[in-house]
Amino acid sequence: MQPELLTGRKAYDETVSTTGGDGMNETLAIETRDVSRIYRLRGPRHKDDPKEIVALKDVSLEVRRGELFGLLGPNGAGKTTLIKILATLLLPTSGEAFVDGLNVVTEMQEIRRRIGMVSGGETSGYGLLTVEENLWMFARFYGLDNRTARERINMMLEVVGLTDRKRTKISDLSTGLRQKMNFVRGFVSDPHIVFLDEPTLGLDVTAAREVRSFVRQWLQDHPDRTILLTTHYMAEADELCDRLAIIDRGHVLACDTPTNLKRRLQREAIFRLRVGPLGPKPRRDEMIESVPGVRQVQVAEKNGHTDLSLILEREDVLPEVLAHLTRRGSNLISLEKREPTLEDVFIDMVGRGLDVDTSHRVDQDHE
Amino acid sequence: MSEIREVEKARGFSLFWRTMWARAYPRIIGTTREKSWAFFDTILPLMSTVSYVFVYRAINAPEEYIGFVVVGGAMTAFWLNVLWSMASQLYWDKDMGNLELYVLSPGPMMAILLGMAVGGLVMTGTRAAAILIVCSLLFRVTYQTGSLLLLLAIFTLTMAALYGMGMMFASVFLASGREAWHLSNLLQEPIYLVSGFYFPVRALGFWVATFASVIPLTLGLDAMRQLLFAGGPSLGFLSVRTETGILAVSAVIFIAAAHVMLRKLEEKGRRDGRLIERRR
Numbered sequence: 001m002q003p004e005l006l007t008g009r010k011a012y013d014e015t016v017s018t019t020g021g022d023g024m025n026e027t028l029a030i031e032t033r034d035v036s037r038i039y040r041l042r043g044p045r046h047k048d049d050p051k052e053i054v055a056l057k058d059v060s061l062e063v064r065r066g067e068l069f070g071l072l073g074p075n076g077a078g079k080t081t082l083i084k085i086l087a088t089l090l091l092p093t094s095g096e097a098f099v100d101g102l103n104v105v106t107e108m109q110e111i112r113r114r115i116g117m118v119s120g121g122e123t124s125g126y127g128l129l130t131v132e133e134n135l136w137m138f139a140r141f142y143g144l145d146n147r148t149a150r151e152r153i154n155m156m157l158e159v160v161g162l163t164d165r166k167r168t169k170i171s172d173l174s175t176g177l178r179q180k181m182n183f184v185r186g187f188v189s190d191p192h193i194v195f196l197d198e199p200t201l202g203l204d205v206t207a208a209r210e211v212r213s214f215v216r217q218w219l220q221d222h223p224d225r226t227i228l229l230t231t232h233y234m235a236e237a238d239e240l241c242d243r244l245a246i247i248d249r250g251h252v253l254a255c256d257t258p259t260n261l262k263r264r265l266q267r268e269a270i271f272r273l274r275v276g277p278l279g280p281k282p283r284r285d286e287m288i289e290s291v292p293g294v295r296q297v298q299v300a301e302k303n304g305h306t307d308l309s310l311i312l313e314r315e316d317v318l319p320e321v322l323a324h325l326t327r328r329g330s331n332l333i334s335l336e337k338r339e340p341t342l343e344d345v346f347i348d349m350v351g352r353g354l355d356v357d358t359s360h361r362v363d364q365d366h367e
Numbered sequence: 368m369s370e371i372r373e374v375e376k377a378r379g380f381s382l383f384w385r386t387m388w389a390r391a392y393p394r395i396i397g398t399t400r401e402k403s404w405a406f407f408d409t410i411l412p413l414m415s416t417v418s419y420v421f422v423y424r425a426i427n428a429p430e431e432y433i434g435f436v437v438v439g440g441a442m443t444a445f446w447l448n449v450l451w452s453m454a455s456q457l458y459w460d461k462d463m464g465n466l467e468l469y470v471l472s473p474g475p476m477m478a479i480l481l482g483m484a485v486g487g488l489v490m491t492g493t494r495a496a497a498i499l500i501v502c503s504l505l506f507r508v509t510y511q512t513g514s515l516l517l518l519l520a521i522f523t524l525t526m527a528a529l530y531g532m533g534m535m536f537a538s539v540f541l542a543s544g545r546e547a548w549h550l551s552n553l554l555q556e557p558i559y560l561v562s563g564f565y566f567p568v569r570a571l572g573f574w575v576a577t578f579a580s581v582i583p584l585t586l587g588l589d590a591m592r593q594l595l596f597a598g599g600p601s602l603g604f605l606s607v608r609t610e611t612g613i614l615a616v617s618a619v620i621f622i623a624a625a626h627v628m629l630r631k632l633e634e635k636g637r638r639d640g641r642l643i644e645r646r647r
Contacts, residue, residue: 084643087471088470089471089637089643090637090643091637109473112473113376115471117468117471119464123464124463124464125463128400128401129393136389136392137390137392137393138389138468138472140385140386140388141385141386141468141469141472141473141474141479142376142472142473143376143377143378143381143386143473143474144375144376144377144385145375145385148374148375185468189472190373190374190376
């Protein structure tokens with residue numbers, strides 16, 4: 001079920017009417033139609049009984065030109081798989097995908113001229129080359145002439161604040177500086193569409209902020225270009241994305257603007273409680289979830305106390321929850337009512353947080 | 368729409384040319400950046416060459432054999448370069464994330480592999496020359512200066528065929544990983560034996576020598592020895608003319624095979640998800 005996706009499409013169809021020969025809307029930068037991808041596990045354990053992992057299941061998305069579109073989901077949700085399909089590195093098992101109006105299966109060479117990709121934790125390039133030399137090498141792979149390549153490298157190093165490091169060997173760069181260089185690499189070829197796969201992964205707060213600032217500035221300077229960003233940092237998705245799709249276990253659960261997604265939870269009451277230790281795990285019918293009106297609960301034990309994140313149907317459910325906690329011998333330390341975040345939206349939809357890794361699951365349908 | 372001018376990007380041969388030299392660059396510049404490589408790439412092959420020279424001297428082998436070993440030792444550098452810096456390079460590149468970026472770029476993979484070959488040739492050429500010069504001076508090897516042009520042609524054909532074979536092996540890494548790495552391991556020592564690096568390949572007998580001729584270095588080395596040493600032709604496997612012809616055909620076959628395999632195995636890699644995996 002993808003009700004928000006349909007709403008988004010409907011809204012978009014009202015403003016756009018041009019369609020290409022293959023049926024793809026020409027004002028779309030990216031379009032996927034029922035894209036699925038199944039990985040087949042290899043190895044001696046699966047020789048006679050091959051296991052399949054469904055990384056993507058019937059994913060349909062539309063990303064407009066000029067948009068910064070986000071894919072939000074936990075590790076193993078299928079975000080990277082989708083990006084790799086769109087970046088022509090992986091074939092879909094079924095369905096169709098278009099990038100800049102071109103089919104990812106049959107027109108990959110032309111797509112590659114128009115896209116760039118930066119991944120978090122990238123260690124690409126050659127350590128014995130300097131920052132400038134590495135960037136020059138990759139720029140030449142895109143067919144840039146010598147002068148243009150050097151001009152653009154200098155300009156972009158200036159933008160990310162790496163000019164003074166351009167003659168430093170990349171093996172001598174810190175993780176943050178290396179990621180800035182990777183950003184320059186991804187953008188130096190003047191791509192129409194850029195795929196950013198967890199671009200701030202492993203970066204410290206300052207470096208991550210600089211990277212986000214670079215992304216915003218680039219889109220501001222190039223309003224006809226598009227960025228597809230995957231992240232499992234909801235604050236990053238909230239801050240950067242015009243629209244985003246929440247993806248889990250290969251399925252798109254919702255697709256809308258961050259504001260609209262959060263609006264879904266506006267009728268609910270969201271509380272963060274810090275309470276004394278809850279003691280051993282009770283029977284199912286004695287858990288907080290059993291209190292009528294409690295929609296979702298996230299429990300985190302920390303240094304002798306327990307943090308509870310609650311989504312309640314109404315505010316007046318709270319006294320019942322507090323009474324339940326008292327019955328279990330716990331005491332209230334602090335209580336905070338807060339606005340819904342994208343993580344609350346995610347928890348509300350799938351019943352668990354974004355920090356749960358689902359990458360090693362074997363799809364039940366295929367066991 | 369933005370008014371910003373689009374950056375011009377080359378296509379066709381121009382893109383191929385730029386990609387090739389861009390990929391050759393790290394190897395060429397690497398010669399001057401990592402001085403320690405000079406030791407490993409020159410001194411170590413030199414030592415094994417020297418040990419063979421002493422063995423031949425100890426058993427009073429014909430003096431041509433000393434020259435054979437020296438030329439063979441120099442050419443070993445190219446074989447090691449093809450095996451570890453051509454065939455296996457994409458294995459490292461896959462692990463570092465470079466392979467993904469190569470495939471993702473519009474620069475043809477063939478140009479990237481050719482760039483690796485050109486860079487490797489330049490890098491290894493200096494090592495081979497060092498081995499040749501040092502050993503020749505050390506052991507007073509005398510060469511006959513016959514047809515230099517033919518010698519150069521044979522060397523060029525040998526390198527074209529050898530690096531073409533390296534490109535073909537490299538393409539296997541697009542759709543494979545550890546298995547291809549084992550193949551490289553497997554090929555190193557047996558090739559030392561059957562290619563006749565340190566003795567005339569003819570000594571192995573017709574059938575083994577014929578089988579060994581699949582490796583371009585076998586015939587290339589044999590032909591060069593026939594041209595460089597007075598007693599060479601009497602120890603040669605086939606005539607220089609025949610060996611030159613076979614080398615020319617091999618070069619075409621290996622390069623064409625690399626081209627086809629690159630296309631097929633990239634497709635397979637995209638289908639199986641092998642292009643994006645990082646595990647070994």
